[in-house]
Amino acid sequence: MKVDWNLIDTVLLDMDGTILDLKFDNYFWQEYVPSNFARDNLISIESAKAILKPLFKDKEGSLDWYCLDYWSNELKLDIAGLKSELSEQILYLPYAFDFLIRLQQSHRKVFLVTNAHRASLSLKITKTNFDNYFDEIVSSHDYGVPKEHIGFWDQLNKNHEFDKDRAILIDDSFSVLNSARNFGIKHLLSVSKPDSNLPLRLSTDFDCIIDFRELMVGL
Numbered sequence: 232m233k234v235d236w237n238l239i240d241t242v243l244l245d246m247d248g249t250i251l252d253l254k255f256d257n258y259f260w261q262e263y264v265p266s267n268f269a270r271d272n273l274i275s276i277e278s279a280k281a282i283l284k285p286l287f288k289d290k291e292g293s294l295d296w297y298c299l300d301y302w303s304n305e306l307k308l309d310i311a312g313l314k315s316e317l318s319e320q321i322l323y324l325p326y327a328f329d330f331l332i333r334l335q336q337s338h339r340k341v342f343l344v345t346n347a348h349r350a351s352l353s354l355k356i357t358k359t360n361f362d363n364y365f366d367e368i369v370s371s372h373d374y375g376v377p378k379e380h381i382g383f384w385d386q387l388n389k390n391h392e393f394d395k396d397r398a399i400l401i402d403d404s405f406s407v408l409n410s411a412r413n414f415g416i417k418h419l420l421s422v423s424k425p426d427s428n429l430p431l432r433l434s435t436d437f438d439c440i441i442d443f444r445e446l447m448v449g450l
């Protein structure tokens with residue numbers, strides 16, 4: 232058993248790569264944005280990728296990286312518009328939706344905690360309707376600091392009181408799990424298949440789930 236549910240009364244869930252398939256976001260940033268950037272700037276897709284890669288790398292883990300307005304300005308592309316063109320590809324990871332239903336029936340507090348920009352968040356909610364299953368939906372953009380920083384968890388706990396010892400965070404980002412651990416959230420789980428197209432990815436630092444069936448035991 233990965234989780235003893237008797238010890239948990241607050242569940243903090245990430246969105247992209249945790250309940251939703253990261254395949255959408257990976258394809259969007261690695262293929263769709265470069266091809267649109269190439270078209271607008273009359274350059275090859277290879278050149279576009281070579282230009283964009285260091286720009287993306289430079290912003291990794293910062294709030295700008297997750298900010299659609301920042302990239303729209305920087306790249307002169309309508310990032311939110313491009314995302315909605317691909318919205319058919321926004322999908323749950325296996326059994327994530329069943330897990331949300333079970334969580335709601337269990338009467339635990341369930342928070343979505345995401346670094347996604349509000350525009351990206353609302354597009355994903357429109358496609359998947361997961362908002363009905365959460366007590367709170369928190370974007371780090373509201374706090375001005377990403378989940379990779381301890382300040383995010385501090386503000387989250389001040390705004391929505393919960394017991395750190397009886398909370399679990401499930402998130403595919405190891406740096407986010409590390410900052411939550413530093414803040415004191417006791418139960419932490421990673422996701423070993425955040426992108427259904429990519430091979431299994433394991434961690435030595437955190438317990439992993441392959442899909443949510445593993446967490447429905449005893450819930």
Ligand SMILES: [Mg+2]
Pocket residue numbers: 245246247248249402403404
């Ligand atoms: Mg994620």
